[in-house]
Amino acid sequence: MNTLAALLPAVLPVLGWAVHARWLHGRLTTARRDPLTGLWTRDAFTRRARRLLRDPRAVVVLADVDHFKQINDTHGHAAGDVLLATVAARLAHGTGPGGVVGRLGGDEFAAVLIDRDGTAADRLHTLARVLARPVDTAPDIHTTVSLGWVRVVDHLGEDLSTLLRRADEAMYAAKRSGRTGPRRARIGRLLGSVAGRRAGRRGAA
Numbered sequence: 001m002n003t004l005a006a007l008l009p010a011v012l013p014v015l016g017w018a019v020h021a022r023w024l025h026g027r028l029t030t031a032r033r034d035p036l037t038g039l040w041t042r043d044a045f046t047r048r049a050r051r052l053l054r055d056p057r058a059v060v061v062l063a064d065v066d067h068f069k070q071i072n073d074t075h076g077h078a079a080g081d082v083l084l085a086t087v088a089a090r091l092a093h094g095t096g097p098g099g100v101v102g103r104l105g106g107d108e109f110a111a112v113l114i115d116r117d118g119t120a121a122d123r124l125h126t127l128a129r130v131l132a133r134p135v136d137t138a139p140d141i142h143t144t145v146s147l148g149w150v151r152v153v154d155h156l157g158e159d160l161s162t163l164l165r166r167a168d169e170a171m172y173a174a175k176r177s178g179r180t181g182p183r184r185a186r187i188g189r190l191l192g193s194v195a196g197r198r199a200g201r202r203g204a205a
Contacts, residue, residue: 034103036081037088045102049112050160052100058112058152059120060160061182062167063091063131065107066144066175079141086135087145094127110164115151124149124182146174150185165190 032044040048052058065071065087072080084107091109092101099113113120124147134142148171150163158166166185174183 034088037085037103039088039092039109040100040102042102042104045100045104045110046160048100049102049110052112052114053152053160053163055114056153056156057115059115059149060152060163060167061095061111061113061124061147061149062164062171063087063109063111064146064171064175066146068107068143071141071143075141079138082135082138083141083143087131090127090130094123094130110167120149120151121182121184128182146171147182148172148174148185149182154185154187162190 032041033039034041039045049060053060065083068080068083071083084103087107088101088103088109091111095101095111095113098116099111101109101111104110113123115123128145128147131145132142134140148167148169150166150170152158152163155163155166169191170183170185174181177183
């Protein structure tokens with residue numbers, strides 16, 4: 001008993017620091033997660049996505065919910081939140097355990113997946129159909145999601161920011177084409193400004 005009493009002053013601070021470190025780690029992890037969807041925030045997504053881009057089989061995907069303002073106006077913002085959470089869960093499932101998905105803001109999401117078997121195009125077409133299904137708990141809430149994607153191997157040496165711009169360009173083309181399915185980024189120079197495409201996309205959404 002005397003030995004235990006003598007050890008307590010040395011042990012308690014260590015235990016206190018361990019509890020504090022665990023609490024701090026939990027707070028940091030929470031701060032890196034979007035509170036609505038549970039996906040990584042932009043900064044946390046960027047860090048993880050950059051690591052995946054070292055693999056030439058990586059595919060960068062940008063996703064934007066179509067007619068999102070109309071959903072909010074018709075069904076209310078709570079319904080819009082449910083839709084965003086559903087899209088996020090379906091994107092995460094479609095990306096797979098080896099990939100990463102983040103919410104960039106509003107109704108825009110990004111993902112990086114590893115195309116190990118060369119089936120990315122088929123996977124993304126399937127994902128687009130899944131994303132267009134009604135919300136499981138609210139059949140009246142549904143819309144399509146425009147997807148743009150780019151293979152890293154087609155643009156070796158380009159960083160995440162540039163690849164996202166290419167995916168953004170492809171996604172805008174998908175919206176303009178009547179949302180007929182995911183659109184792969186073109187080979188060659190980037191077209192117009194991102195700001196201009198975003199303004200046009202908001203008008204078409």
